[in-house]
Amino acid sequence: MDPLALTLIELGAVVFCLGLLARLAGRIGMSPIPLYLVGGLAFGAGGVVKLEGMHEFAHLSGEIGVILLLLMLGLEYTAAELFTGLRRSWQAGVLDLVLNFIPGAALALLLGWGTVGAMVMGGVTYISSSGIAAKVITDLGRIGNRETPVVLSILVFEDLAMAVYLPILTATLAGVSFLGGLSTVAISLAVVTVVLMVALRHGHRVSKAVHSENSEVFLLNLLGAALLVAGVASALQVSAAVGAFMLGIAISGATAHSATRILEPLRDLFAAIFFVAFGLNTDPSTIPPVLGWALILAAITATTKMLTGIWAAKRAGIARRGRFRAGAALIARGEFSIVIAGLAVASGVVPDDLAALATAYVLIMAVLGPLAARYVEPVLKAFGGPVRLAAKA
């Protein structure tokens, strides 16, 4: 068959299947991410059907998916929100980082994947899925709850942590020396600070540069700027994803809001292809051997996120039930864990088992997270005896 025809047929079939999976996910009220991953596993190396023609396209689209995911993460919060979030919740943020980075890193060391593997797995277990968390909070009608700002502040902190972590990860994966690594970290910290300051003072100028009333012009401006910044960042060894993220932070106000609306469908498409591409590159037969570890890691890091939420909510003067709700809302891991694992796999310096473990882990956590958030209260009521009245206002 003509290679172009083959590619189109394969791509069409895959995207169509993703549509069916997303619909199924919506029907049963779960995040589509685990289903996309399973879809990728089924089509990929050693899967049920083998797809050859769309590999190149899937690879590039996956990269664009990561850039869009991070760009929109940056758009989500304004620079001012990031600053207040940091001031208000840095203690909880640090606790979150320590409690949730260590289990992943420790397991990687235990399995003999070295410091690079530890760096990657720590990131995978640390970062909550802000997409899943926000959806859970909205769907369960918890926007007005008192623990919600606590949860959101922790997510904001994780966001900022990503901005520092991703360049370090890129440097580590590129195998730069300790000293070189330090300078990369220094450069990335400086860049992050400068971008935040610029966004706070001159965010409206950056917004003005890309903004247009014409949605077509606006979309092309945005996408062009994101790819350019990502490309330049990548050339400077600071990771394409971080470049896009920084651009997202610099765009603010009404422009950020309309940018989110206009980019959402594109992000959904390319991110879906990214998850599939990640699954494609993972051999399903490598998953069963690491499934036990994934389950153990899931149990530990669900507990540590729970503890983080409980501690942070307690500090904010929230009663017992609210504390557990806050903890449960943070449990889900998703898109950014896969982004981190994807960066690691692309660099080729981590063992194949890491991709399998990350896949299995995210599959478990993306399903477990929303369930935990939904059922934490009934479970608490059933086992916790009579709930004390919240007297503290």
Place this chain on the structure above:
Amino acid sequence: MNVDETDLPGLGRRKDFMTTSGRRIGVVELREGTMELIVSTWDDPDTCQASIPLTGDEAATLGNLLGGQHLAMKLTEEHREIPGIVTRQFSIAPESPFQNQPMGKACIRTRCGVSIVAIMREGEVLPSPGPDVVLHSGDLLVAVGTQEGLDSAADILRNG
């Protein structure tokens, strides 16, 4: 009254306060420009029993209903010493003949000795409105006068 304002990064802003009955009540202003009315459950002020999405019109109407009642209660309190003087609220129905007309056209003070002391509109109060204020459907008029005067004023506003 102490209203708490809390940022909800990425979502919007919450404004609420604790009622004397121990329930938290307020609004969440979402970034998309919509608004939700939130009411906490009776046993856990941290959680919400209801979060009701409101359109701009609905929020304004609710504001009128609550604020108008408050104003009327205050005025009644003030007029208690003067026997025979009552405060009442009139809403301008869409079919009212004075809709989109200046208030002076109704000649309420001349015809029934009733004073319109305030107009509640979209959650805001227009105090002592002049005769050239244009009435809109949904406005809430706070009127002071005698019982009979108010009855005839109501009739005028409804039927012209």
